[in-house]
Amino acid sequence: QKEVEQDPGPLSVPEGAIVSLNCTYSNSAFQYFMWYRQYSRKGPELLMYTYSSGNKEDGRFTAQVDKSSKYISLFIRDSQPSDSATYLCAMSASFQGAQKLVFGQGTRLTINP
Amino acid sequence: NAGVTQTPKFRILKIGQSMTLQCAQDMNHNYMYWYRQDPGMGLKLIYYSVGAGITDKGEVPNGYNVSRSTTEDFPLRLELAAPSQTSVYFCASSKPGQGHYEQYFGPGTRLTVT
Numbered sequence: 001q002k003e004v005e006q007d008p009g010p011l012s013v014p015e016g017a018i019v020s021l022n023c024t025y026s027n028s029a030f031q032y033f034m035w036y037r038q039y040s041r042k043g044p045e046l047l048m049y050t051y052s053s054g055n056k057e058d059g060r061f062t063a064q065v066d067k068s069s070k071y072i073s074l075f076i077r078d079s080q081p082s083d084s085a086t087y088l089c090a091m092s093a094s095f096q097g098a099q100k101l102v103f104g105q106g107t108r109l110t111i112n113p
Numbered sequence: 114n115a116g117v118t119q120t121p122k123f124r125i126l127k128i129g130q131s132m133t134l135q136c137a138q139d140m141n142h143n144y145m146y147w148y149r150q151d152p153g154m155g156l157k158l159i160y161y162s163v164g165a166g167i168t169d170k171g172e173v174p175n176g177y178n179v180s181r182s183t184t185e186d187f188p189l190r191l192e193l194a195a196p197s198q199t200s201v202y203f204c205a206s207s208k209p210g211q212g213h214y215e216q217y218f219g220p221g222t223r224l225t226v227t
Contacts, residue, residue: 004155006155008153032213032214034214034215041221042220042221043117043203043205043218043219043220043221044156044203044216044218045218046214046215046216049214049215088155088156090214092213092214099144099209099213099214100146100158100161100171101156101158101214101216103155103156103157104155105153105154105155106153106154106155
C-alpha cells in the first residue's frame with residue numbers, strides 16, 4: 001500500500017464550478033499536510049499547508065484535514081481557467097531529525113472557460 | 114533572488130553515458146533535495162542533504178550520487194545512464210524546522226536516455 005494515494009484524474013470542470021481534490025494516507029506519523037500546485041513544465045509551488053485536523057481557508061481555496069479518517073481535501077471555489085494545473089498533496093513527518101515530504105501522484109485539473 | 118536554479122534544462126544521453134545535473138540556491142537554505150517525476154506520477158525523493166557535507170538516500174537512490182560541499186550547491190551525478198532514468202528531475206530547497214514543509218523548486222531538467 002502506498003503511503004499517500006491520490007486520484008490522478010484528469011479532472012475537467014466548467015469555469016465557476018467548485019472543485020474537490022482528495023488524498024488518503026496510511027502513515028499516522030504524518031504531521032504536516034500540504035497542497036502544491038504545478039503548472040505545465042514548471043516546478044511545484046506551495047499553495048497551502050495545515051498542521052492540525054480541521055479547515056483552513058485562503059481566498060478561494062480551503063484545505064481540510066481529517067486525521068481520524070486519514071483523509072485530506074482541497075476545495076477550490078469559483079474556479080478559474082488560471083487554476084488549471086496539476087495539484088499534488090504532500091505530507092511530512094520527522095525521520096531521524098530530518099523532515100521529508102511524501103507526495104501523492106498529483107491530480108491534473110482543467111477549468112474550461 | 115534567483116531562488117533555485119537548475120542546469121541544463123534539457124539533455125539527451127546515450128545509454129552508459131554519465132552526466133551531472135547542477136542545482137544552486139541563493140536563499141541560504143540548509144535543506145536541499147533531488148526528486149524525479151515520471152509522467153502521471155508524483156515526486157520521488159532521490160537524495161537529500163541537511164547541510165554542507167551531509168547527504169542521505171531517499172526513496173530511489175540507485176544509479177545516482179550526490180555531494181554537498183557548499184550550502185548553495187547540490188549537484189546530482191548519473192553514472193552509466195539507463196532508459197529507466199528518463200524523467201524530469203527537480204531540485205528543491207527549504208529551511209529546517211518548521212519551515213521544512215515549504216520547499217522551493219527549480220524549473221526542472223528534462224532528461225531522455227536512449
